Amino acid sequence: MMRNGPKKILALLLSGSMMAGLLTGCGGGANTAGSEPAAKTKAASDAADTAGATELTIGMSTTWETLTPFRNMSSYSILYGRMLYDTLAYRMADGSVIPVVAKEWSAEEDGKTWNIEIYDYVKDSAGNQITASDIVWMIGEQKNRALKPAFNRVQSVEQTGDYTLKVVMKEDIVGSIENVLQHTYVVSQAAFEASGDEFVSNVVSTSPYKVTNFVSGSSLTLEKRDDYWQDEALIDRVMANNLDKVTFKYISESSQQQIALETGEVNVFATIDSSLMPTFEENSQFVAAPSNYLIGNELFFSGHESSPLANNPDLCKAIAYAIDEQGIIDGVYGGLAARMYDAAPYGLLGYQESWKTEEYYSYDPEKAKEYLAKSGYQGEELVVLASNSTRNNRMLTMIQAYLLDVGINLKLNLVDRALYTASLTDGSAYDMVQVSAGGNDLPSFWGNRFDCNAYESGDATSRKDETLTDMIYSTWTSEGFTEENINAIHDYVNEHMYAYGICQPMTADVYSTSIGLNEKMMYWAGGIDFIASTYGQ
Template sequence: MKGKMLAYLLVLALLVTMVSGCGGTGTTAKTQPDKPVKDLIVLAINADMGSLDPLHTSTIVDNMIFKNIYDSLVNNDKSGGFVPSLAENWTVADDGVSYTFKLKKGVKFQNGEEFKASDVVFTVNAAMKSPYLASIMDPIKDAAALDDYTVKFNLKYAYSPFLLVLTRIYMLNEKAVTGAGNNYGQNPVGTGAYKFVKHDSGQRVVLERYDGYFNGPAPIKNVEFKVITDSNTTQIALESGEIDFAFGVPAISIQGIKANKALATHEFDAIHLTFVILNNTVKPFDNKLVRQAINYAIDKDALIQIVLEGMGKNAQSILNKLTFGYSENIKGYEYNPEKAKELLAQAGYPNGFKISFKTMDGPLKKGAEVIQENLSKIGVTTSIEMCEQNAFNKDMMSGNYEMGNMGITLIQDADSWDLVLKTKGGYNWERYSNPKVDELFSQGKKLTDKNERLAKYEKLVQIVNDDAPLVPLFHKMGIYFSRKDLKVGYIDASGYLKVAEMSWEK
């Protein structure tokens, strides 16, 4: 979200004839403007967008914007089930290895092209080659267009989370993608309620209502995702009216915002995990004992109080209660600095070591400072290095780091964690590799019996906890903030929402 500031002032003046009388004497009819109609919403995001090509990015910020430009074949509903989006309906073969989707007719991309089964096939083939999506696409053998409005997915095996995967696959227009080439990420075309207008680097992304949207025009015409990297500045902008919606403010400010009659809070159950990422291929984190020591050395409960004002849950593992595969039997690392010191001594680091710690502004920076203090108690000296989000992601992907902290939001199934923990996972930035874990992921995704899958993932998560390739810190409670007169629609467990479901009170 980037560039020059542009103020929108779109006023619809309604002339209202008013007739008044006094002492029986009539007066001339008068006109006066009605209350101006709000036709702009400004949403604050904490980092600039990387790319609006779903094949080449998967950051939370980019996904916030994706939801408004693109559509998927199916969506989640509030009950956790699935509802049609670009699909009209679907059927599943008795053996569970093929799905046939009937597509809605007359759906148009923002470039005027009709959405057809050939676009679905193009998207699936491209997603299979994407380093960001290849892991979750692995169960899919192929997709075939039976006619312009019918597409059949053939799977390699019956795969229980298949529909969940489809909620994250945004449909692309082949003509737009191939025509733009490497510039597509800056010129996206979808079927969504809003079309891309411009990206002012480092400042904002501007969208405009797509009047040809198949579900009808959205209530609000203009959308601006404004980049504000500092959470304190976000709070000030929200309270002053500079922005209308915030995805986050300092935790210490939440109670004050709740007391502000001009503002509203929107709380929801979230599947987000904040964790410390360790580069498992560099010393000393190539030693499991050191990684376990780091887990014991961090006071998660204190971290939750300081960073979140208590609005979070101590993460016992990578999974929380909203994710299929979660087990109460899994117990994480308790805060025990003495145990941490013992493990460091066993690993050959009785006097600790020095390490760099990459982080980003806002709550992550605050968390890094708490962790820095925790680690100092076991002889580990950390130097905090601040990064902008895109630079941070680039360093994580390339392995140009030793230690850092970040957040992640995946789909509500343990299988999605193969992106992060499988040897060839697209987001295996910690460079963790355990053949047993790889095999358990492969086995779990092929099972259809719920209890068998749960048992498989419990075993997998226990191994991951013992290997300690990362440090699960906390699952934070989802809470967003807005102007009081802004109606906000459904927020899913990933924290994503659609501006098309938002409107200003009249």
């Protein structure tokens, strides 16, 4: 019998005032345990009979530098992730979880021990049969590499049959098994080890698509396989594969994003720079569809002992008070962004409406100087790390000027995406790092950023705050996910000033009317899933 543990927490929240305004965007992030697909479809074959698009070129401002399945959380929302790798399960836009490679899963009485059965006919693009041993290997390897906090919550994993396995979680944590199912990429261990480069540039995949061209930091082309393992009638419509060929192009500069759409270099741009939204809203040849990505624009301060910002909340507060967030909203986003009142973006499950009425480090240069005087700062140069893009360059140049105005020297280290991703969780590589972080719920967001057991060096900035970690763990159960515990973490993070939420940008997917999009399917992380959508004239 299926155990729907995450439904308990959703029911608890729905019954209280804490729920007001929370279930926006992606539907709040509550999960349901495995079950048969809610809606079966033949959308892929039906779409072939229409006159709509069968091939698309999609522009994106974020990318995977390598194709390896061992990735950190910075790339969890990349649209083409599901095209490269099938997972055990898939999170839908409403927060529920449906089977993919995992046929079903159920919990034992302790709530921590889960029995998982996978389909017995899964094969990758090279014909390798996928068995439970491949899944056990992948979960164990993800746990050992410590790139995704979801796997840190796994106590043990063992094979119990050719197509069955047992996963024991450290605690009965709401949503923990669903996160493991969602983030477990399914590959053949033998094929992976034989590749020689860990699938860096080519993938032997269990997914419905195969890689036909990949240029790191530039483009990725995938074409639909004709030998996909799953019966099409068992593929939920939210995961339909309605395109024969898709090319993704990485374009970080906003001016180039506009040119690429207007010249037809790309048919679609996923999460376009918000400054371009008015341009395409007024152009009848395009549709600008607002996206519900629950992502903020934040600064996270290093917790590494080598940084002047570690254990110096006064200096971090001086930085926050020195930044004119409205100036950034107007100057970088053209007014198309909202203030933040926490390091976590508004809309995550658990976010408190009352936070919007609190004082949250509003621009105040005089107060910044007061905290600076108390901090012991001696004029040393602080380094901020960010991915190089038009928006980030503009924003960080403004922040650099704001900080200099109160007497803080800031060096900008804008690097290519590969180096940024490699350095993101190394607090010794920066004093502060610009991050666009979000998710579905506060416990997961906090765990990904502040769990001191999540990464080899500590939390996502190399900080080792066991008190905060224990507070976060307390919210991972239905009994502990309370207003009191949530507010306690909010107050703790803000008082110790581990991070500062600058603004929450509005985003949009822009697409040409010529593609004939007639039914949008929404991606679980926000925005349109153009692969599952249907096309016709």
